[in-house]
Amino acid sequence: MEFVELAVNGTLMRGLELNGNMHLVGAKFVREAHTEPNYRLWSIADRHPAMQRVATGGRAIAVEIWSVPAAGIATLLLLEPPGLGIGKVRLSTGEEVLGVLGEALLCEGQKDITVWGGWRAHIANCLPESGKEVA
Secondary structure (H helix, E strand, O other): OOEEEEEEOOOOOOOOOOHHHHHHOOOEEEEEEEEOOOEEEEEEOOOEEEEEEOOOOOEOOEEEEEEEEOOHHHHHHHHOOOOEEEEEEEEOOOOEEEEEEEOHHHHOOOEEOHHHOOHHHHHHHHOOOOHHHOO
16 A cells, blocks of 8 residues: 655644544644744634645644555545645755645735744644644
8 A cells, every 4th residue: 555645734733622533533643843844724613624825925734744645635625624635745854745735826815824823822822722632
C-alpha cells in the first residue's frame, strides 16, 4: 500500500472534531511541524481554518504531518468542509508535502488569524468557552 504525507492545519488534527476522518482512512500521525513563513490562516465562521500560501505578509503556521494511504486522500477530501482542498505545502525544513488549503473565495470576508500561528493557538486564545473541541 502506498502512503503519502499530508499536512493538516485544523479540525483534522489530533483531538479535534474531524480527526476521526484521519483514522477512518487508516492515517497515522507522524509529527508536528511548521510551514515556511509564507502562509496566512483564516477562521471560517469560527468553525474551521483555511490556509493559503501568500507572496507577502505570511507567517509559519503550525501543522501536523500524517501518513495517509494514497487511496484515502480522495475520501478525506470529500469529507472536508466546502472550499477546502489538497495542494502542495512547503514546510520550514524546505520539504514539500501535500496539505489542506483553502480557496481564495472561502477566505474572503473571514477573520484573519495568522497572528496566532495556528488553529490550536487561535481557539485557545479567542474561543475559550469552546476550548480545544471547536471544529
